[in-house]
Amino acid sequence: MCLAVPLKVRKKEGDMAEVGLKGLRQQVSVALTPEVKEGDWVLVHAGFAIQRLEENDALETLSLLEELNEAGN
Amino acid sequence: MDQERILLAHGSGGRQTQELIEKIIYPIFEANGGQPLLDAALLPAPGGAGLALTTDSFVVSPLFFPGGDIGKLAACGTINDLAVVGARPLYLTVGLIIEEGFAVADLKRILTSLAEVAKSAGVSVVAGDTKVVERGNADKLYINTTGIGVVAPGVALGPERIAEGDLIIVSGTVGDHGMTILCQREGLPLEAEVASDCAALHDLARALIATGGISCMRDPTRGGLATALNELAAQSGTVMEISEEKVPVQPPVAAGCGMLGLDPLYLANEGKLLITVRPDCGEAVMSVLVKHPLGKRARVIGRVTGRDGRGKVLLETGLGVRRILPGLEGEHLPRIC
Amino acid sequence: MRPGTDAAQLVARVEKLARRLPAGKTVHIMEVCGTHTHAIGKSGLRQLLPGNIRLISGPGCPVCVTHDREIAAYLDLAERDNVVIATFGDLLRVPGVRGSLAEARSRGAAVKVVYSPLEALQLAEQYWDREIVFLAVGFETTAPTVGMTVKKAKEKGLGNFSVLSMHKLVPPVLEALLLDDQVRLDGFILPGHVCTITGVVPFQFLPRRFEKGGVITGFEPCDILQAVAMLLAQIIEGRPAVEIQYRPGVRPEGNPLARQVMQEVFVPQEARWRGLGQIAASGLALREQFRAYDAAFRFSLREPAGPVLEKKPGCSCGDILKGIRIPPQCPLFKTACTPANPAGPCMVSSEGTCAAYYRYEQYRGG
Numbered sequence: 218m219c220l221a222v223p224l225k226v227r228k229k230e231g232d233m234a235e236v237g238l239k240g241l242r243q244q245v246s247v248a249l250t251p252e253v254k255e256g257d258w259v260l261v262h263a264g265f266a267i268q269r270l271e272e273n274d275a276l277e278t279l280s281l282l283e284e285l286n287e288a289g290n
Numbered sequence: 291m292d293q294e295r296i297l298l299a300h301g302s303g304g305r306q307t308q309e310l311i312e313k314i315i316y317p318i319f320e321a322n323g324g325q326p327l328l329d330a331a332l333l334p335a336p337g338g339a340g341l342a343l344t345t346d347s348f349v350v351s352p353l354f355f356p357g358g359d360i361g362k363l364a365a366c367g368t369i370n371d372l373a374v375v376g377a378r379p380l381y382l383t384v385g386l387i388i389e390e391g392f393a394v395a396d397l398k399r400i401l402t403s404l405a406e407v408a409k410s411a412g413v414s415v416v417a418g419d420t421k422v423v424e425r426g427n428a429d430k431l432y433i434n435t436t437g438i439g440v441v442a443p444g445v446a447l448g449p450e451r452i453a454e455g456d457l458i459i460v461s462g463t464v465g466d467h468g469m470t471i472l473c474q475r476e477g478l479p480l481e482a483e484v485a486s487d488c489a490a491l492h493d494l495a496r497a498l499i500a501t502g503g504i505s506c507m508r509d510p511t512r513g514g515l516a517t518a519l520n521e522l523a524a525q526s527g528t529v530m531e532i533s534e535e536k537v538p539v540q541p542p543v544a545a546g547c548g549m550l551g552l553d554p555l556y557l558a559n560e561g562k563l564l565i566t567v568r569p570d571c572g573e574a575v576m577s578v579l580v581k582h583p584l585g586k587r588a589r590v591i592g593r594v595t596g597r598d599g600r601g602k603v604l605l606e607t608g609l610g611v612r613r614i615l616p617g618l619e620g621e622h623l624p625r626i627c
Numbered sequence: 628m629r630p631g632t633d634a635a636q637l638v639a640r641v642e643k644l645a646r647r648l649p650a651g652k653t654v655h656i657m658e659v660c661g662t663h664t665h666a667i668g669k670s671g672l673r674q675l676l677p678g679n680i681r682l683i684s685g686p687g688c689p690v691c692v693t694h695d696r697e698i699a700a701y702l703d704l705a706e707r708d709n710v711v712i713a714t715f716g717d718l719l720r721v722p723g724v725r726g727s728l729a730e731a732r733s734r735g736a737a738v739k740v741v742y743s744p745l746e747a748l749q750l751a752e753q754y755w756d757r758e759i760v761f762l763a764v765g766f767e768t769t770a771p772t773v774g775m776t777v778k779k780a781k782e783k784g785l786g787n788f789s790v791l792s793m794h795k796l797v798p799p800v801l802e803a804l805l806l807d808d809q810v811r812l813d814g815f816i817l818p819g820h821v822c823t824i825t826g827v828v829p830f831q832f833l834p835r836r837f838e839k840g841g842v843i844t845g846f847e848p849c850d851i852l853q854a855v856a857m858l859l860a861q862i863i864e865g866r867p868a869v870e871i872q873y874r875p876g877v878r879p880e881g882n883p884l885a886r887q888v889m890q891e892v893f894v895p896q897e898a899r900w901r902g903l904g905q906i907a908a909s910g911l912a913l914r915e916q917f918r919a920y921d922a923a924f925r926f927s928l929r930e931p932a933g934p935v936l937e938k939k940p941g942c943s944c945g946d947i948l949k950g951i952r953i954p955p956q957c958p959l960f961k962t963a964c965t966p967a968n969p970a971g972p973c974m975v976s977s978e979g980t981c982a983a984y985y986r987y988e989q990y991r992g993g
Contacts, residue, residue: 219626219627219660219765219766219768219818219820220549220551220625220626220627220662220820221768221820222545222548222549223875223876224549239541239542239545240482240483240484240540240541240542240545241481241482241483241545241546241549242480242481242482243479244479245479246743246772246775248775250882250884251884260820260823260876261549262768262772262820263626263715263742263765263769263772264479264742264744264745264746264772265743265772267768267771267772267823267824267882267885268823268876268877268878268882270875270876271875293733295733295734296733297730297732297733298729298732299729478746479742479743479746480742550742553669607670608670608848609634609671609848610629610632611672611674612671613669613674614986616986619966619967620720621716621719621720623716623717623719623740624742625715625716625717626715626769627661627662627688627689627715627717627765627976
């Protein structure tokens with residue numbers, strides 16, 4: 218129901234930020250995630266950053282997947 | 291057709307466009323003895339050579355975009371419609387519908403790029419028409435171009451020639467034009483490092499036809515690769531199967547599609563060929579493609595796997611399973627869901 | 628299926644777990660979110676699942692569940708002079724009894740497709756002499772973005788901007804589905820991006836009250852396969868729980884600021900869902916202090932008199948959403964109900980269960 222994509226914050230000015238990925242740039246509002254800094258990854262939905270992503274989180278998913286695979290073998 | 295009025299979806303190049311043509315437009319001309327309305331008609335001419343005739347109208351917004359403008363688009367679009375039926379483009383007419391107040395400097399710039407494409411393709415602009423409508427009655431500028439070309443004796447391409455086993459090739463990355471135009475759209479706060487692929491394909495088409503291995507060609511414009519494949523499958527009554535992972539897509543186009551909920555297989559192309567090739571000629575055709583500046587990123591994306599009379603396109607997904615790849619339904623609009 | 632890939636390993640894991648289910652038992656798992664349904668259809672994932680595992684697409688496509696009364700309300704607005712409708716592209720084609728927004732546009736209505744509610748705000752600044760009405764659809768993910776936009780409009784003192792709130796909430800509709808005695812759902816693939824905002828707490832009632840598990844899931848095919856494996860393990864071990872598969876996107880506490888904005892601007896109210904009827908506290912209305920930005924108030928929209936047609940006679944969407952029936956078992960499927968002329972929410976968008984069956988399931992094999 219809700220399309221959201223992870224994008225990297227390149228510039229932040231007030232409650233707006235330029236975010237991007239692979240040759241793509243977008244202006245989004247960070248009013249719902251005021252804690253984000255340049256270099257952070259955010260989830261973007263309908264022109265708003267709705268969550269700051271922890272880099273550790275991404276790694277955690279990977280390791281979870283590995284655990285699951287091991288459990289399955 | 292259910293609707294009483296024309297919707298934007300009727301101009302999307304997808305199912306609704308097809309329906310408008312088949313249910314409303316074609317029956318009227320059929321009763322007058324016309325022939326099926328193709329993108330380009332092949333007509334008999336004295337002396338054995340065939341004539342190809344095509345017409346196209348251009349209504350792109352914005353008029354100027356990375357990689358081209360409406361003038362270049364008009365010349366390329368018409369040249370390409372002739373090229374894919376195997377014709378050598380010769381003559382072009384240009385009809386202009388201009389909104390009152392349009393800048394003459396912009397008009398000059400647009401017509402210059404149209405003229406440059408025509409000249410480099412060896413095509414003469416031989417007739418024209420100019421109308422000006424009141425401000426508000428048109429969106430800046432519309433162009434109609436009609437093209438005439440000749441088909442050399444012995445050249446015969448078309449969906450009826452597509453056979454089981456034929457390879458399906460696309461001449462380069464898909465969705466570049468569609469994503470470029472989307473990013474230019476008013477209000478959409480998105481910028482992609484991508485330019486329209488708008489290009490005249492006559493030279494590449496000629497080289498490909500010379501291999502003798504081509505059964506059919508299309509330029510997958512509005513509605514994208516998926517819709518062009520569905521048209522070819524329906525017209526040839528064949529089952530076509532392509533692999534999603536083999537279709538070349540530039541990273542910014544893929545990323546933009548992810549963000550807007552779009553599929554690059556449905557985005558417009560203005561400088562790509564979709565080609566069906568006899569299996570024994572695959573290598574010869576690919577080697578022509580990769581040596582040509584407009585075919586460097588060509589890929590074999592699938593093959594014709596059978597004949598069912600009605601036509602069907604299957605897509606092998608990233609998971610390695612097959613599903614139906616439908617043609618475009620409605621407008622291909624950004625989604626949030 | 629290609630051997631050796633992550634997906635192949637996950638499928639093997641799912642198959643192994645599926646063999647541990649009691650003989651004759653079919654597990655019904657609902658993927659609540661339309662974006663999951665889309666990913667499942669697009670990747671062909673359903674074909675990889677063992678026969679005793681059935682995925683059922685839930686009510687999580689917000690435009691599909693937009694009720695005919697709501698569609699009538701915005702078509703009414705669209706036909707008024709001086710009103711410009713700003714809408715997400717998703718809503719354009721959704722048909723009501725009186726037609727769709729795309730058709731209204733062909734009759735002269737001013738309709739602008741926007742990607743963000745902030746764009747609608749820009750339109751209001753640009754067309755200062757017109758009324759801009761933003762059609763606010765979406766679940767907990769989208770409501771805070773609209774809430775923030777309304778706050779911005781108030782800050783800027785914009786006098787020509789309003790929103791028609793048709794927002795819906797996910798937990799109440801899941802509760803309504805589970806309260807039906809006939810329901811045959813064994814677990815839920817929960818909507819990742821809704822939970823990005825809500826966190827896990829609003830879904831704890833699933834195991835606590837109904838003994839059903841839920842896995843908050845990401846949107847890649849492998850995420851969904853992993854969630855199926857996690858749910859099967861819960862079912863086999865008899866320990867229903869809410870688990871998070873979608874780690875990068877969802878924190879247990881969600882986004883508290885986004886929820887605060889949502890609560891500041893909106894108040895829960897009863898809402899009508901296409902094919903499902905009225906569900907208490909499952910929608911969002913603008914609070915009184917934001918009335919100036921409430922299109923329903925600003926344009927004095929009233930409930931029309933007369934009975935409400937909740938669904939076309941014969942439409943089985945309610946049963947399909949509960950796992951009681953599958954689309955081919957509906958008398959209207961493919962005859963009186965097609966993607967071009969849909970009767971219920973499951974056929975409205977390409978994400979609905981019926982539309983997915985119609986489009987993708989015609990071919991099975993490979």
